[in-house]
Amino acid sequence: xxxxxxxxxxxxxxxxxxxxxxxxxxxxxxxxxxxxxxxxxxxxxxxxxxxxxxxxxxxxxxxxxxxxxxxxxxxxxxxxxxxxxxxxxxxxxxxxxxxxxxxxxxxxxxxxxxxxxxxxxxxxxxxxxxxxxxxxxxxxxxxxxxx
Ligand code: 4NP
Numbered sequence: 001x002x003x004x005x006x007x008x009x010x011x012x013x014x015x016x017x018x019x020x021x022x023x024x025x026x027x028x029x030x031x032x033x034x035x036x037x038x039x040x041x042x043x044x045x046x047x048x049x050x051x052x053x054x055x056x057x058x059x060x061x062x063x064x065x066x067x068x069x070x071x072x073x074x075x076x077x078x079x080x081x082x083x084x085x086x087x088x089x090x091x092x093x094x095x096x097x098x099x100x101x102x103x104x105x106x107x108x109x110x111x112x113x114x115x116x117x118x119x120x121x122x123x124x125x126x127x128x129x130x131x132x133x134x135x136x137x138x139x140x141x142x143x144x145x146x147x
Pocket of ligand 1: 007034038078119121
């Protein structure tokens with residue numbers, strides 16, 4: 001799960017996936033990263049933590065890291081939250097097989113009118129709830145593929 005800062009969208013996706021994986025005992029490993037180095041080592045954004053907690057998801061153990069080329073070797077699928085993340089991640093691909101691993105996260109969600117998960121960082125609280133609903137719905141769809 002990849003976004004820009006690894007403090008709002010992608011740690012939320014990681015936390016929701018970890019919760020669903022544990023609830024349904026699914027054979028998936030998940031991690032998240034940011035394309036930027038802005039927040040390396042930091043906890044998720046307070047507003048994301050508070051919103052996720054309302055829904056029973058604890059994001060406090062997560063720490064931001066930067067996406068690295070090695071992630072292409074470690075993971076089968078790399079979900080990016082928006083087109084800008086897509087372009088940044090593709091830049092680090094070593095070959096066509098790496099590139100084929102990169103997918104827009106919302107491409108899994110046929111019910112959504114959005115193609116990108118909006119960045120809530122510069123907006124209000126409502127944005128965080130909207131992002132939660134969008135990310136949660138999509139994580140459930142992804143997990144259903146593994147049940
Ligand atoms: P994220 O949100 O990519 O969903 O983690 C952002 C977090 C930080 C910044 C931008 C977006 N920033 O510019 O610091």
